[in-house]
Amino acid sequence: MMPEQPVPSHPPLPVELLTSRALRTGVWGSVTLFLAGLIGTWFFPSATVSPWLLSAGVILLISTPFLRVLFAIVGFSRERDRTFVIVSLMVFLMLLGELAYVLMFL
Amino acid sequence: MTLSTTLLLFGGGILTGTVGAMLGLGGGVFLIPFLVIVLELPMHQAIATSILAVIATSSAGAVMNLERGMVNIRLGMVLETATVAGAMFGGITANYLSAETLRQIFAVLLFVVSGVMFWKIRQSPRGDVAHEGTLRAEYTDDATGQIVSYGVRRMPVIMGVSLAAGNISGLLGVGGGIFKVPAMTLLGGMPMKAATATSNFMIGVTAAASAFIYLANGHMNPLVAAPTALGVLCGSFLGIRISRTIQSKVLTVFFALFLLFVAVQFISR
Numbered sequence: 001m002m003p004e005q006p007v008p009s010h011p012p013l014p015v016e017l018l019t020s021r022a023l024r025t026g027v028w029g030s031v032t033l034f035l036a037g038l039i040g041t042w043f044f045p046s047a048t049v050s051p052w053l054l055s056a057g058v059i060l061l062i063s064t065p066f067l068r069v070l071f072a073i074v075g076f077s078r079e080r081d082r083t084f085v086i087v088s089l090m091v092f093l094m095l096l097g098e099l100a101y102v103l104m105f106l
Numbered sequence: 107m108t109l110s111t112t113l114l115l116f117g118g119g120i121l122t123g124t125v126g127a128m129l130g131l132g133g134g135v136f137l138i139p140f141l142v143i144v145l146e147l148p149m150h151q152a153i154a155t156s157i158l159a160v161i162a163t164s165s166a167g168a169v170m171n172l173e174r175g176m177v178n179i180r181l182g183m184v185l186e187t188a189t190v191a192g193a194m195f196g197g198i199t200a201n202y203l204s205a206e207t208l209r210q211i212f213a214v215l216l217f218v219v220s221g222v223m224f225w226k227i228r229q230s231p232r233g234d235v236a237h238e239g240t241l242r243a244e245y246t247d248d249a250t251g252q253i254v255s256y257g258v259r260r261m262p263v264i265m266g267v268s269l270a271a272g273n274i275s276g277l278l279g280v281g282g283g284i285f286k287v288p289a290m291t292l293l294g295g296m297p298m299k300a301a302t303a304t305s306n307f308m309i310g311v312t313a314a315a316s317a318f319i320y321l322a323n324g325h326m327n328p329l330v331a332a333p334t335a336l337g338v339l340c341g342s343f344l345g346i347r348i349s350r351t352i353q354s355k356v357l358t359v360f361f362a363l364f365l366l367f368v369a370v371q372f373i374s375r
Contacts, residue, residue, distance in 0.1 A: 016177070019168075019172055019179070023168055023169045023172070034335065037328070057328070058332065061158060061165075062161060062314055064165050065313070065314035068165070068310070072179065087180075090187050091186045094190045095190060095311075095315060098194050098316070099318060102321075106323060
């Protein structure tokens with residue numbers, strides 16, 4: 001017998017739905033790019049696009065948590081939760097700080 | 107790189123992802139030794155590969171947990187201010203440390219994780235969920251169908267543990283959930299399921315805080331990282347399914363001893 005799906009105690013909030021959508025898109029997008037890149041690398045070695053597809057998959061996957069935080073900011077602002085808009089914004093700015101460090105020093 | 111190496115990376119990803127998910131660990135503590143000892147990858151590259159795998163499993167798991175209302179997203183965001191800062195510092199530091207030094211620090215981590223696993227076996231499941239505290243949330247328990255409502259206590263201490271866990275994540279490429287989850291449950295009074303879901307939601311963001319640093323330093327090879335991340339993703343789904351049917355203390359003891367053995371291997375190399 002299949003286990004019953006648990007029923008959430010509340011309908012998913014905008015912030016939960018938005019962030020899960022961002023994650024789903026990022027994960028499936030990068031999985032597709034990885035598969036296409038690996039198939040291209042091993043079965044169509046003359047295709048020059050394969051390394052690009054693999055790199056794009058890596059960058060999309062690393063960017064997914066950035067999107068997650070960005071969508072959380074949008075979700076909290078839809079819920080009019082100003083405190084958590086600020087907290088999420090702080091996390092997002094710190095992640096951008098990492099990018100700035102990479103661009104400036106590496 | 108040969109096709110057989112790609113398949114070995116994928117297979118190793120499945121194996122370490124399955125074991126990690128069965129034991130409630132991110133899998134990095136098994137993946138990095140596999141990459142370093144079996145495939146003889148440089149330590150920095152193994153850490154970078156593990157970070158990408160952590161992002162993949164965290165993101166996939168969080169989709170399910172968010173839609174089920176298990177994640178305390180507000181708590182996650184507050185703690186991420188600490189873990190992200192810790193991870194950035196760890197990622198920057200790792201690039202100034204030699205592979206030898208990182209391997210020795212990783213061996214110490216394996217000893218600690220093994221110790222935590224032994225300690226957790228001796229702990230009985232905690233029933234004293236905090237009814238007071240901040241960042242209150244609720245979820246429906248799958249097993250009982252009841253709504254569980256809780257708050258979070260001792261936030262400053264949990265923030266401190268999260269900062270350390272984030273630092274370890276950026277430095278050594280593991281999720282750090284093994285430290286955050288006990289802090290949230292034992293110190294914060296959170297139910298285990300909510301703590302695990304919230305920690306899983308957080309570790310992807312934490313890992314992303316150092317991922318671009320490893321990528322820019324040339325440690326993240328897409329030909330290595332892609333098949334490994336795919337394998338770990340498959341393995342983590344498999345491990346979650348298996349852990350619903352098999353929950354054995356003997357298994358935990360076996361893998362805790364296995365980690366001790368791996369730690370000795372890391373030191374003696």
